[in-house]
Amino acid sequence: MLSEVERSTPLTNHTHGLTPIAQQFVGKGTVRDIRPLGSGNINDTYLVEAEQPFVLQRINTEVFAQPHQVMDNLCQFVSHAHQRLSQAPFNRRWDVPTVLRTNNNQHHWTDDQGNIWRGLSFVSNTTTFNTIQDPHHAIEIGYGLGCFHSLLSDLSSAQLTDTLPGFHITPNYLRQYDTVLAQAKIFSPEEHHCCTLIDTYRYRASVLEEAKAEGHLPLRSIHGDPKINNILIDTATRQAASLIDLDTIKPGLVHYDIGDCLRSSCNPLGEETQQWRSVSFDVTLCATVLRGYLASASGFLDAVEYDYIYDAIWLITFELGLRFFSDHLVGNVYFKTQRPNHNLQRALVQFQLADSINTQKLAIQTVIDQLKAEYCTEANRAA
Ligand code: GN1
Numbered sequence: 001m002l003s004e005v006e007r008s009t010p011l012t013n014h015t016h017g018l019t020p021i022a023q024q025f026v027g028k029g030t031v032r033d034i035r036p037l038g039s040g041n042i043n044d045t046y047l048v049e050a051e052q053p054f055v056l057q058r059i060n061t062e063v064f065a066q067p068h069q070v071m072d073n074l075c076q077f078v079s080h081a082h083q084r085l086s087q088a089p090f091n092r093r094w095d096v097p098t099v100l101r102t103n104n105n106q107h108h109w110t111d112d113q114g115n116i117w118r119g120l121s122f123v124s125n126t127t128t129f130n131t132i133q134d135p136h137h138a139i140e141i142g143y144g145l146g147c148f149h150s151l152l153s154d155l156s157s158a159q160l161t162d163t164l165p166g167f168h169i170t171p172n173y174l175r176q177y178d179t180v181l182a183q184a185k186i187f188s189p190e191e192h193h194c195c196t197l198i199d200t201y202r203y204r205a206s207v208l209e210e211a212k213a214e215g216h217l218p219l220r221s222i223h224g225d226p227k228i229n230n231i232l233i234d235t236a237t238r239q240a241a242s243l244i245d246l247d248t249i250k251p252g253l254v255h256y257d258i259g260d261c262l263r264s265s266c267n268p269l270g271e272e273t274q275q276w277r278s279v280s281f282d283v284t285l286c287a288t289v290l291r292g293y294l295a296s297a298s299g300f301l302d303a304v305e306y307d308y309i310y311d312a313i314w315l316i317t318f319e320l321g322l323r324f325f326s327d328h329l330v331g332n333v334y335f336k337t338q339r340p341n342h343n344l345q346r347a348l349v350q351f352q353l354a355d356s357i358n359t360q361k362l363a364i365q366t367v368i369d370q371l372k373a374e375y376c377t378e379a380n381r382a383a
């Protein structure tokens, strides 16, 4: 079954010429069809129809300068997770994609132009959504992230390479923005609005990095990009069944992930809406997603980690606005765009959302405090 995201992706002729590349991952098997898959902003992703359907991806080496290390992190996670799941299976379906080997037994293929390609097994009978469909879906989005984090919780972050230095380090994005702004021309009222908002909030950009530097928050292995449409939902049971898009598994704070999951799932209009003025953060959804998360993740979360959840929700939202806006100012070199001012519009959405999170701080903090009282055990407090 095709997901909402897949259905919305028009078939293009982009697949022309990909057959010899796909062939590298199927041995003597037949490649029957290749078509674009999903709506990622960074890599190029295709679904290959073969005896076993699989996902073919060109790693964007403008973003991931060390693609071999990305693959090494990915392979480490996959073998760790497969081992964990075979020793202590979850009480539900949970799939971790397999990294396909090429015909010459490598974890990637380099084409004639130097592009790096990889193949991953396709997680079948699942679907994804860009927005929360109902409360059950909200629980499952949180639960899915918790399952993923619990699989990662005993993979030491020291074993993983930092494949994207600066990723989610908000003060760095702010510095980059200041540099870009010094050379940019700001014309439109929307651009002025973004600049004003950044200046209003810039003093809060270091909140997580300071907590990390002061030793309050532990470095863990994280996903890095667990937005709502990376969490696959089983089409039959409607339960979360996998978390995909595994390029940014690396050392970090779980807060980056919690913030990213909540900012993407508690925005009922979705991050691609053009109605940015109508965007708001849904606190009820936030409570439901977080409850789902804690139901599967509370076992390893330290008490102090609860205390930065509000900051993370706000910060990762603000940070993504900053990233989109800076990219708009430099001419859209990082995030793929489909129309003029696309990254500006995306930035406006995130800034509106950050503003809404800020306005509802008390209500969000109350939800977190209640959940902490419910889920945080003595063992977590002693940690
Ligand atoms: C990028 O490629 P995609 O869509 O999975 C970005 C994320 C952003 C996201 C916003 C490596 O992810 O950080 O949150 O766009 N990934 C990278 O949609 O920068």
Ligand code: MG
Pocket: 040, 042, 225, 245, 247
């Ligand atoms: Mg991604």
